[in-house]
Amino acid sequence: MKAAPATTAGASAAAVDAGDGRPRGQQARPPSPAAVEKKLFSIRYRADEASHLSLADPERCTRCERPCLWFCPAAVYQWEDGHMRLAYENCLECGTCRVACPSANVVWHYPTGGCGIAYKRG
Numbered sequence: 618m619k620a621a622p623a624t625t626a627g628a629s630a631a632a633v634d635a636g637d638g639r640p641r642g643q644q645a646r647p648p649s650p651a652a653v654e655k656k657l658f659s660i661r662y663r664a665d666e667a668s669h670l671s672l673a674d675p676e677r678c679t680r681c682e683r684p685c686l687w688f689c690p691a692a693v694y695q696w697e698d699g700h701m702r703l704a705y706e707n708c709l710e711c712g713t714c715r716v717a718c719p720s721a722n723v724v725w726h727y728p729t730g731g732c733g734i735a736y737k738r739g
């Protein structure tokens with residue numbers, strides 16, 4: 618009797634055994650900007666009347682390299698006419714600015730109940 622040919626199931630399982638379905642050795646790719654924009658459309662905002670974030674000392678921003686302009690994913694921090702403007706209504710509540718501002722200049726609280734962001738998928 619002829620031996621059954623070896624299946625490729627074992628090899629396939631090993632090939633996608635990176636722990637998350639990706640082939641072994643393949644790096645996770647960052648999402649494309651288009652994919653991020655698509656996800657942003659699935660978010661619902663309800664802006665609070667008052668800002669839930671502020672600057673402890675706005676003068677500190679004039680002496681800063683202003684990394685918040687690129688680390689905030691929602692462009693909340695906007696440098697205009699020599700001043701930092703906070704478009705708090707766009708905040709995704711990710712908390713990055715609370716830890717990434719080099720001067721600990723961000724005063725941040727959660728928006729009042731019922732306001733802020735609601736993610737469709739948790």
Ligand code: SF4
Nearest residue numbers: 678681683685718722
């Ligand atoms: S990183 Fe902090 S101190 Fe610097 S500009 Fe932004 S908010 Fe101001």
Ligand code: SF4
Nearest residue numbers: 689708709711712714
């Ligand atoms: S919490 Fe996140 S989205 Fe909101 S202002 Fe800070 S960095 Fe931007």
